Amino acid sequence: MTKKNKKNQTLHHVQLPKTPTGITGLDEITEGGIPKGRPTLVCGQAGCGKTLMSLEFVVRGAVEFNEPGVFMAFEEKAGELAMNVASLGFDLDKLQADKKLRIDYVHIDRTEIEETGEYNLEGIFIRLGHAIDTIKAKRVVLDTIENLFAGLTNQAILRAELRRLFQWLKDKGVTAIITGERGDGKSLTRQGLEEYVSDCVILLDHRVINQISTRRLRIIKYRGSVHGTNEYPFLIDEDGISVLPITSLKLEKEVSSQRVSSGIPALDAMLGGKGFFKGGSILVSGTAGTGKTSLAAYFANEACNRKERCIYFAFEESPKQIVRNMHSIGVDLQKHVDKGLLQFYASRPTIYGLEMHLVAMYKLIKKFKPQVVVLDPITNLITVGSVSEVKAMLIRLIDFLQEEQITVMFTALSLNTVVNEQTDEGVSSLVDAWILVRDIEFNGERNRGMYIMKSRGMKHSNQVREFVITDKGLDLVEVYLGPDGVLTGTAREAQRLQEETGEVLREFAVNSKDREISRKRKVLEAKISNLQMEFESAEEELNKIYQEQELVKQVTHRTRQEITKMRRGQMADVKTKGGK
């Protein structure tokens, strides 16, 4: 640790002293600002923001760093300048009154000037020196000093004087910005100013691609200092210039293992039962009409239900349209809007370049501080920039959002064109979770199948689900895996019905068999009882015979006894009896 500190310190010692410009992002690229006490050349074509950048340098110096500055204008009058930048919130008149700023307009009109013989530009030196001394300026801007070349003919004198001027500025110890118009061909400035100003050269560029303009900035050289070498897009808005370097953002952000629900329980279940990671990025891609916006709206709705804030960036539909459409699937976004939990930000992608979009989002997110952000759809941004530009922009956006621990959901339309596949692929490498909604065409109808293509750091289902949108909302249904493969939609329904019918039929068949058996049993039982009856009657018959025989036997026996008795003289009895 101490070793590291030491190393840092030595690094600081070696580093060139720098003057922070105060321009958002520029100080990050230059690692601290432009060289202190030396002139810096800012060059570019007309309308690329040279004057504004140099003016912002002076104004920010005066306001933020308490370094008064002199702005020597060769192009615009002080009044015009003040008016032009009033919209950016720079009050030049007040700064001048406070002796923080001096604007000196140098007017050179060729028609009223005649050159005869030797001269020098001491007048400029004197004016500049006077201005610097009166307000103790630390910063100086010479806005398009090349205008001198247009007004004066003696190039030899001009060049010698310019060289002297820059040396003089160095001796004065002021940090200066000199602007120069971009020349034809390879030269950075029309008059080759770069040969006089060699410490730091910043090139501004204003390009129009597909009717959309983007301003870019590149540091061509910076003697004695490390600096970013890329072309950095920048933009001019109501807060001045913002440069957004990718390199200033590092892959060092905090991560959360907290989960957020997608709003659809069945989808959460596919994602290990808990949903997405907080602060993660989710891509929902799919063909047209697959319900991407519905998914996004559900996600936003769920966030608002959790009392979290959400910004919905709509690049396709107006907020009212989205609210209305989501009503049809039972999602009431309006109530969240009314409560101030949900904010819509709708803009046409073509309204301005990607950078402007990025900064607009940046600012809104910084202001609203949402926990969830939805971008619907990012595909439309392609119309503004190329795939790689969109990707670069999204990298920065995702980085920014992750740093802020904001969960973001992008939707992307995928057509079966090469370009869009590229976006899918390009963006998908950046996001943490990728959900693909795809049409499954089968049996004369379209159904939606949902896949989780990836979900970093969590267990997730590899199965296809059918994604259904009903009046009640979104749901995922397990697709039917039958002998004929995966079935969805009515085919799934039909298959289910068929199975149901089979069941009923089978049941019916079983029932009728049951009945038959019971009938048979009844018949059998009847037969059995019949036989039993027969048997009983036979038995009875038999019994009857036995009894008869018994009776006969008894009677015979008795008769025989009677007879025997009678034979033994008991006849008397009979006689007596008879005699009586």
Add this chain to the structure above:
Amino acid sequence: MTKEETTEEITTAYELRLYVAGKTAKSVTALANLKKYCEEHLKGQYKIEVIDLLLQPQLAEGDQIFAIPTLVRKVPEPIRKIIGDLSNEEKVLVGLNIRPA
């Protein structure tokens, strides 16, 4: 230090102002040249004012001075400026509209 050199008559048809920065060779040459031309061509109807910007730097802005030496014709209008040591008489006279071009 403002040096004023007027001729006897104060009919100032030409009001001229010469901006210099100290007593440099160019300044001296310019002033000498100017005086010579005025005496030759504008005798009696001019006024020359010499301003040393080293002493009065705040005056440079008003007349839009960037080169030294600069001769400014304030009157008659419109304002004309001639920069350099005024070594070319022709150009000076044309520049001051004393002689048509």
